[in-house]
Amino acid sequence: MSGWFGLLVGILAAAATRLLLRNSAAGRALGVVLIGLALNLLVFTMTGVATDRAPLVEVGASAPREPFSDPLPQALVLTAIVIGFALQAFALVLLVRSDPDEEAEA
């Protein structure tokens, strides 16, 4: 399954690159969103993707049952999503408010 995720990261990153290079505010805004998604997915996939391996400690046990997924990438990606969301919101407001004519000059 990780392979498919990898492919998806690649497609998203490629699309984001294409959008970021376009000279349009909407395109760049979408590019920012997409590259954020690509990188979040990359971090999420980093230690492998699996089902039925929730790192939960059962009652009476002191450690989760092996094998279990590494919970850290999930915590990281949650943080990255929140930060990315703030950044994207800021970028969107800025891009929407900016004057397109002036943009073209720049």
Place this chain on the structure above:
Amino acid sequence: MNTIVIAPVLAALAAGTVALIGGARLQRGVLVVGALLHFGFAAALFSQVAQHGVLALHVGGWVAPLGIALVADSFAAVMVLLCGLLGFATSMQIARATPEDDLRSGVPAMTLFLLAGVDAAFLAADLFHLYVAFEVLLLASFTLLVAGKGAARRTAAIRSLMPGVLSSMLLLGGVGLLYGMTGTLFMPDAGAILAERGNDPAVRAVAGLLALAFALKAAVFPVYAWLPTSYPAAPSEIVALFAGLLTKVGVYALVRVFTLVLPNEMSWLGPIVLGIACLTMVIGVLGALAQWEMRGLLSFHVVSQVGYLVIGLGLGTKAALAATVYYLFHNSVAKTGLLLATGVVESRRGTGALKRLGGLAGTDPWLAGLFLVAAFALAGIPPLSGFWAKLLVLRSALDDHAWIVLAVAASVGALTLLSMAKIWTNAFWGSVPADAPAPRRSVLELAPLAMLVAVAVALGLFAGPAIEFAERAAAELLDPSGYRAALGGGRG
């Protein structure tokens, strides 16, 4: 518990939060008091580290490899001190010069949050923490850039937004891949694990990602264009803050990561870094010489000076890294001082355009004197700080037989002096323009500038102890055993 390690960050965050809710007068007061408090804690941290060596704080008592740790070694401590000093100096000017409307956009709060983010980046011991700190300072800097009226500032913010976002994303990708390979985020642990892997193309890819991410932040040659096109749109006191701290965080992160995590990768990155350093120095200073606006000229200069800073990393010797540490501190102080002087010029004459200035040496002798000392410090006239900084850089290049670097660094130094002379002859000498406003003297306005100039002079006169400390910081960078021991509990 070494609580002092986190104290500067907390002080800036707390003051920033208070500044968010207050009215205009309270905001100005909180900004200055908060920045002073932050400076005080930074100085306390520095003196602790100078006395006791590397300090580490495990937040919440979770010892590495769990939890989050902040580590202050000599390099980090001196950078936090720099952040405290520049934060305080610029805060005084920001509090005084920022118009009421901009205060409503939260300029004081964002200034303080920026300081907190910069400190957090300096103190980060794990890579994800570094990423978060970068995002904090990035958002704060964008907000400072757009605060206030004018489409020019929005355009400027958009220009720096794209490189900023891209750099964060590259950093996140690099951190993610590195975690996948090593299973740890702590820099020394990851470094130890990667050292065992040897020559691995995947490690090379991570090195490339991280190098590009930090290079975008530091504004070196191929990826510098965002800086001189966005900085001049902001008021000069904000540019002073940015010029002193933001690119320096990029340089700091480059040095930190490529000495602690990926030292082996410097074998192929080193020559590239040196080439980039030379191009950055030359292009920055040529761009500066072509400018006719004080803020624009000094913004290009920021780029040029970053070239000098990365030479140390490219050479990688102890002397070269010590030169980088000393140069970082000196350059930030001098550059911020010059931009604060620009702010005073603009407030007295209503413009920073060199062709519409003149005769400031006659109308404002104190301002002229302070500017001259700061400009000489930047250009490297003995006995000021810049002389020692350039001497250290040139000597380390000489020791390493890096002749091209030596030649470029020396000639760019001459061009730097020329560009300072351009400001001096056009703005300070000559006749006072007919439409110039009546001379106005306010000692308070010069206080932050005078403070920084005094530091630049002291750094030159007492260069011995300062260089000794820089050498200690460089030794710690090359041998991170002290860092590792302070962090403790690692897997490495």
